[in-house]
Amino acid sequence: MTLWTSQEAAVATGGHATRDFVINGVSIDTRTIEAGDLFVALQAARDGHDFVVQALEKSAGAALVTRIPEGVAPDAPLLVVPDVLAALEALGRAGRARMQGKVIAITGSVGKTSTKEMARIALTGQGRIHAAEASYNNHWGVPLTLARMPADTDFAIIEIGMNHPGEIEPLARLSRPHVAMITTVAAAHLEAFGAIEGIAREKGAIFRGLTQPGTAVLPEDLAVTQILRDCADDAGAIVIGFGQNGMAKPLKAETTDGVTQVRARVLGETVDFTLASAGTHFVMNAVGVLGALGAAGADVAAAAKALGGWNPPLGRGAVEDLGGIRLIDDAYNSNPTSLSAGLATLARLTGGRRVAILGDMLELGADEIAMHRDMADDAAMASVDLVHTAGPRMRALHDALPEKRRGFHAESAAELAEKVGELVTMGDIVLVKGSKSSKVSTVVDALRRTRQSTPPGERNQ
Known part of the structure; x- marks a missing residue:
């Protein structure tokens, strides 16, 4: 399936295509690149331009570059731009603009990736699903996820992370989610914020990227819940709380041999589901996910049933x-x-x-x-x-x-x-x-x- 043509990518990025090409995916790593991918020559620990020859030898569909690298023919399939990261962001913005489905963004001090995976699994059978790979949640991971998104996606799940103040809002505005969920607020990266309240305000900045009207899904049982609610109110969002007293709440959770059977009340509907974990924090995040998916128009009962197929990611419980x-x-x-x-x-x-x-x-x-x-x-x-x-x-x-x-x-x-x-x-x-x-x-x-x-x-x- 064609993801981008050279003409579409050039218009999106303002770049110059050296020749016509079509691409089926977007990659930043020659170790995992597949035939037909656009190789993005990011500048990180190494300069991605040093790997363009290798990418093309592995049948990359094209490479996104600022210059023609040494050893690459001038007529090779290249998209030449002034700045590779800015071009990736532009391609991600264009990917989001052409997608007519619903976008759900997830952040939080703990549990972003496992919760994102819960949402992905829970949506099984409810259309075409696109989700961030691994923990691709930073300044290049979010635009990469959006740039990879097929135009006919029905539900997209975007993970957004941060290490320092001011990082979440630009990524949220790039993603323009219909629903934004915060898993929790905890003392993570505290040295950059000074206090838990600062972390809460940074997490709450995700709501500034919501489409209008958007929905904020947030934990009810935290000392900083009111800060999150204030952020949601400032953004004009509809608020769904999850927790013991939320619109999405667990009614019963029983664990046997590391598997938990849960009954929950989600947006007025009682559902039962199974989680392959003994962690109560996973139970609470699952209930929040069901609230977020319901707000995005998904079938909550079907999503709850599909959660039985979820397993905690490696290294996460x-x-x-x-x-x-x-x-x-x-x-x-x-x-x-x-x-x-x-x-x-x-x-x-x-x-x-x-x-x-x-x-x-x-x-x-x-x-x-x-x-x-x-x-x-x-x-x-x-x-x-x-x-x-x-x-x-x-x-x-x-x-x-x-x-x-x-x-x-x-x-x-x-x-x-x-x-x-x-x-x-x-x-x-x-x-x-x-x-x-x-x-x-x-x-x-x-x-x-x-x-x-x-x-x-x-x-x-």
Whole structure:
């Protein structure tokens, strides 16, 4: 299927096509590029222009460039523009403009990617669905997602993230969603904002990109909920709250063997669904997703039924049996809110000794040591039998724990991974969690190697 012709792409970007071409997709990586893709030569750690020859050798349909790279023929299929990133944004804007379906944008301090995947799976059978790949939620990921969007898309799910103030609103305005959802607001990237209220206002900026009339879907049970509501009101949005007292709320959730059966009330309709997770935070996000999809015109009952096909993404809380232990791999990211949720999931699983292996939580600002120490008082920590820690910040938690719960402490996750044979025993239920940069995923890798297992996403391939 043709995604863009050379003429359409040139008009959208204001660029010059060296020859006629058609493209079927858009790629920024020659390792995964497919025949017919437009290769976007972004300037990042490496200059994408250095890979144009390779992209064309792999049958790219064309390349988006600022100049003709060395080794590339002048009549090669190129779209020449003044600035590659600006051109990608323009192509994304044109992709959004020609699409007549509904756009749902999702942000939040925790759970953006898993919630985006929930929405994608829940819409199964309700038309042509387009969603962001992986965690493509930044200044190039959002326009890339929009540029890849087929014109006949019925529902698009766009993930929007941030690290610093001022990043969300431009991406929201580029996406122009009909519905915007905030999963939660937590102490993530706190050092860039100073206080949780600043994070809430930045998340609430997503509502400024809403089409009119647009719908804001937001969590009801936060200390900063009123800030989010004020942001939605300022944007003239219809507000749907999700939570214990929201228009979308769980009525009952029962977990058995890591699977949760849920009954919920969503926009006046009672629905039942199954989630392949023991995490109550996943339950709440699923209820919010159903509210967002209902606001976008989807069939809520059908969406609830389809949620049974969702699994947590790798590294984000999936529960798996691993060579005699039960592993909760939540090593992709961490902050106090998501760690509390991870510990609660660990506490709900029964059958063996509960062990937490925790890496540093990063970007928490001046109070980071106190935040690590305070996790010793988390309600679910009382159900954890042993806690191993890695990193200078996690030392504060190690020291604050009762002696009977203290496991190993190491200055790095790599050091802890070397002791993997001493960390767990047969029958244990094990949570591994930390910020991505803490590299606590090396402990997960070591567990898999020693127990001869592979991640669920890599099996049967």
